[in-house]
Amino acid sequence: MNIGALPGGLARLEFDNRFTCELPADPETDNTRRQIREACYSRVLPTTVAAPTLVGYAREVAEALGLSEKDCTSEAFAAIFTGNRLLPGMDPHATCYGGHQFGTWAGQLGDGRAIILGEVVNAAGERHVLQLKGAGLTPYSRSADGLAVLRSSVREFLCSEAMHHLGVPTTRALSLTLTGEQVMRDVLYDGNAALEPGAVVCRVAPSFTRFGHFQMLAARQEHALLKTFLDYTIDTDFPHLSREVPEKDRYLAWFVEVSRRTVEMVVHWMRVGFVHGVMNTDNMSVLGLTIDYGPYGWLEDYDPNWTPNTTDAAGRRYRFSHQPAVAQWNLVQLANAILPLIDEAAPLEQILSDFQEQYVSLWQTMMAAKLGLQRFEPDTDADLFTELDVVLQLTETDMTLFYRRLASIDVDGSGADALEALLDAYYQPEELQGEVRDQIEAWLTSYLGRARADARERDEQRNAMNAVNPKYVLRNYLAQLVIDKAEQGDYSMVYEVLELLRRPYDEQPEHEQFAVKRPDWARSRVGCSQLSCSS
Numbered sequence: 001m002n003i004g005a006l007p008g009g010l011a012r013l014e015f016d017n018r019f020t021c022e023l024p025a026d027p028e029t030d031n032t033r034r035q036i037r038e039a040c041y042s043r044v045l046p047t048t049v050a051a052p053t054l055v056g057y058a059r060e061v062a063e064a065l066g067l068s069e070k071d072c073t074s075e076a077f078a079a080i081f082t083g084n085r086l087l088p089g090m091d092p093h094a095t096c097y098g099g100h101q102f103g104t105w106a107g108q109l110g111d112g113r114a115i116i117l118g119e120v121v122n123a124a125g126e127r128h129v130l131q132l133k134g135a136g137l138t139p140y141s142r143s144a145d146g147l148a149v150l151r152s153s154v155r156e157f158l159c160s161e162a163m164h165h166l167g168v169p170t171t172r173a174l175s176l177t178l179t180g181e182q183v184m185r186d187v188l189y190d191g192n193a194a195l196e197p198g199a200v201v202c203r204v205a206p207s208f209t210r211f212g213h214f215q216m217l218a219a220r221q222e223h224a225l226l227k228t229f230l231d232y233t234i235d236t237d238f239p240h241l242s243r244e245v246p247e248k249d250r251y252l253a254w255f256v257e258v259s260r261r262t263v264e265m266v267v268h269w270m271r272v273g274f275v276h277g278v279m280n281t282d283n284m285s286v287l288g289l290t291i292d293y294g295p296y297g298w299l300e301d302y303d304p305n306w307t308p309n310t311t312d313a314a315g316r317r318y319r320f321s322h323q324p325a326v327a328q329w330n331l332v333q334l335a336n337a338i339l340p341l342i343d344e345a346a347p348l349e350q351i352l353s354d355f356q357e358q359y360v361s362l363w364q365t366m367m368a369a370k371l372g373l374q375r376f377e378p379d380t381d382a383d384l385f386t387e388l389d390v391v392l393q394l395t396e397t398d399m400t401l402f403y404r405r406l407a408s409i410d411v412d413g414s415g416a417d418a419l420e421a422l423l424d425a426y427y428q429p430e431e432l433q434g435e436v437r438d439q440i441e442a443w444l445t446s447y448l449g450r451a452r453a454d455a456r457e458r459d460e461q462r463n464a465m466n467a468v469n470p471k472y473v474l475r476n477y478l479a480q481l482v483i484d485k486a487e488q489g490d491y492s493m494v495y496e497v498l499e500l501l502r503r504p505y506d507e508q509p510e511h512e513q514f515a516v517k518r519p520d521w522a523r524s525r526v527g528c529s530q531l532s533c534s535s
Ligand code: AMP
Pocket: 109, 110, 111, 112, 113, 114, 140, 141, 142, 144, 145, 146, 147, 148, 278, 280, 283, 292, 294, 533, 535
C-alpha cells in the first residue's frame, strides 16, 4: 500500500494522536458492526479503492498543514486522502457517539463513514485532526455502506470552506477526491436508486467531538469514562479553562463556553441564511463548529419555516427559525449527559436559561449590524426588526440580495425610492402593489429615519453593512450547477466556486451571474430546494 515517492510536505507531517493515546480503545480490532463498551473509539483501516483522483483541495487548509501545491497535486496525496495509503504516525480510528435524531434518542451511532487518520500538530503548534468522510465501513456503519458520493461531497467541501470565509465557525475541508468506484444511492428514498461516483472529503478540525460523545457514555452509565472524556476534552480543546478551581466549577465553566459558542454559531447561521437541516445532537460540535454538511440549504426567498431536508418535511423541526430553539434543546441533552459529574441540576439549568437571553442579545446586535446600525436601540429597533420579518414575507424576497442592496439605498431619499433600489431582490416584482407595496415602503421609511439617526457617515455605514451581508453565498442551485458539471467529469467549477466564495463580501464584477436570484428551473428541483439525508 505504501509505494511511490512522498513529496516533502507530506513526509514532514507530524502526528500527535492524543485521542487514541489518552482514551481507551475498543479491544476488538476486526471491522464488524457492534456495540462497544467502556471505550471511546475503534481502530479501523480505510477501505482501499480502485482509482484515487483529486478533484480539489483548499489551499488555506493545506497551508495550515504545511502542504504546498506540489504536495496536494501529487499522486501520493490523492492516495492518502482517499484512504489508500497511510503515513507513518497515523492511527486510523472511528469514534463512538450516540445522539438524539429528530428529538428521539437513537442509541449508538458513531463514525459510520468517517475515519480519523490522525492529529497533525503544525509548525505553529496548532492541532488539526484529519478525518476522511466516505472511506469505507467501520464498526459504527450499522446498516449502511460507509461511503459517500460526489454530489454530497462537493456540497460538504464547498460549503465548509464557504462558511469559513463568511466568518462562520466550521469544520474545514482539505480535499475532495474520487474513489473511482460507483456507489448506489436512492436520493429521495422513493425506490429510484442509481449509481453515483464515490468520493471522499478530508475534513479538518481541532477536534470532532460532538454532544453525542458525552451522551453515549452517560446513557451507558460509564461515569468514570465520562469523567475521563470530559477531562480530556477540556485539556485538549479548552486548555484555557483553569485547573486551579474545584472540578465541578471547571465543568460548569466548560458548559458555559460550549453554550456560548453554540449561541454564536447559530447567530451566524441566522445572519447568513443558513439552514443546517439535521441538527441532531450527534451533529453538534462542542467547539461550536458547524459540522456534518448534509441536507443543508441557504434561504433564497426569506421563509423562516423553510427546511431543505425532505426527511424533515412533516415536522420541520430543523426549519430556519427554529434553529436557536433546537440548539438550546440540544444543550439540554448535553447538560443531562454531564449531570452525573456535577450532581446538582440548578447551575446547569441556570446556564441553559441564560442561553435565551444571550441569544436574543447577540441576535439583536447582529440584526443591527445587518441594517448598518451601530447598536441595538430597544425603543425603536425591536419593532423595526419585528416588522422587517413581516415585510420580508409579504412577497417572495431574496434574503441575501435584500440585505446587500439595502446598503446601496440613498438614506436621504423616500421609501418609494428605496424600494426601486431593492427591486432585484423580489421574485415577483408585479406583486409590489397596493397593501404589499404600502407596507414595504412604510417599513423602508422607518428604516431610513433610523439609519439617518445613527450618526455615522453613510459610506462608513455601507462598508460596515457589506462586511456582514455577503454578496455571494453557496446558493442551493449554485452547488447543483457544480455537481451537474462534476458528474460529467468537468471539475472546473469546483475551483471557480471555491475561489468565488473565498471573498463572499467583496464585489466581484466578473462573477455577477452568481449573485442573482435563484433561477426558475431551480425552484423545485431535487438538489436545489429538496434534499434528503441520502448522501
Ligand atoms: P448524519 O445524521 O447524516 O450525520 O448521520 C447519522 C449517522 O449515520 C452517523 O452515525 C453516520 O456516521 C451514519 N451514516 C450516515 N451515512 C452513512 C453511510 N453511508 N454509511 C455508514 N454510516 C452512515
